């Protein structure tokens with residue numbers, strides 16, 4: 484399931500979106516992924532995060548792929564080009580406490596911005612991480 488990043492509630496700021504010149508919540512898409520547990524799961528994530536603009540994070544709702552890619556409907560003035568018919572996920576997104584207040588990285592329990600980030604995490608999490616390519620080892624780690 485996709486999501487827009489919504490964190491804890493804070494005081495409402497009515498003109499916050501006008502001040503958010505980058506329209507931060509229109510700069511990415513997310514996709515929920517199964518919680519990775521095995522070496523093989525994390526090895527697959529390493530492949531995915533090796534692609535440009537793909538990050539991974541974990542928060543209280545689970546694990547997500549985060550793809551930094553601006554929405555094609557975002558206008559130069561920061562407004563939505565399909566405002567009247569924008570998708571439900573955009574309508575339901577509150578600015579009470581959003582990406583303008585705290586970045587996705589800061590609001591996540593775990594955040595991986597690239598291959599090295601995730602590889603270092605796996606190295607600490609799995610003692611046998613570097614042995615996964617050894618002959619006949621692969622099936623054991625699945």
Ligand code: SF4
Pocket residue numbers: 499500501503506507508509576577578581582583
């Ligand atoms: S909801 Fe938040 S991130 Fe989105 S445009 Fe408004 S202030 Fe910016």
Ligand code: SF4
Pocket residue numbers: 508509554555556557558562563564565566569570573
């Ligand atoms: S449809 Fe509109 S509100 Fe939704 S992400 Fe695109 S520009 Fe932003």
